[in-house]
Amino acid sequence: AQRVTQPEKLLSVFKGAPVELKCNYSYSGSPELFWYVQYSRQRLQLLLRHISRESIKGFTADLNKGETSFHLKKPFAQEEDSAMYYCALSGRASGTYKYIFGTGTRLKVLA
């Protein structure tokens, strides 16, 4: 079955500490992976996608096909990073296109 797993519902770190938001996926094909972010009182928006190999707001994510993971990392957390983060995958399975979100991880960066 296609699935995206974010094992942590809540992650609290201190400002300046490294942060890693975990994402594991289960998919039969070769999906595209994304991270979305929802800041307080703002709409959900794309943070970064695997295919772009980009770093946004200091965040990076590496696709590990062996471990089927796409963890989101930042070396030094900032208070403004506090938000809800969703991992998502997109691909085609059984003739149908799928876009699957994980359950989300709330990141709190403490002063």
Added chain:
Amino acid sequence: GAGVSQSPSNKVTEKGKDVELRCDPISGHTALYWYRQSLGQGLEFLIYFQGNSAPDKSGLPSDRFSAERTGGSVSTLTIQRTQQEDSAVYLCASRRNEGANYEQYFGPGTRLTVT
């Protein structure tokens, strides 16, 4: 350009009444998605459209929920005989098309409260 818009932004209704929620996608986007976000919870997929067809409606929680899309543009989500457990934020998103590489663009959501 204009992003995804949703109306109304807030809706309070009495239990048992029907409600209609509207989504206006980004012009030219052929794929459209509906999600539900309950307080403190993640995203719950409801249905998606490619054009006016709904290839995947597996997330609709009951037959009280239905959705349609006309002209490959505006979509409405209808909830009949609303129940208190239907209270949530309903999000709409659109994509250029259903191909794997495209991101979703989300609307601001409609907050539904069933009293």
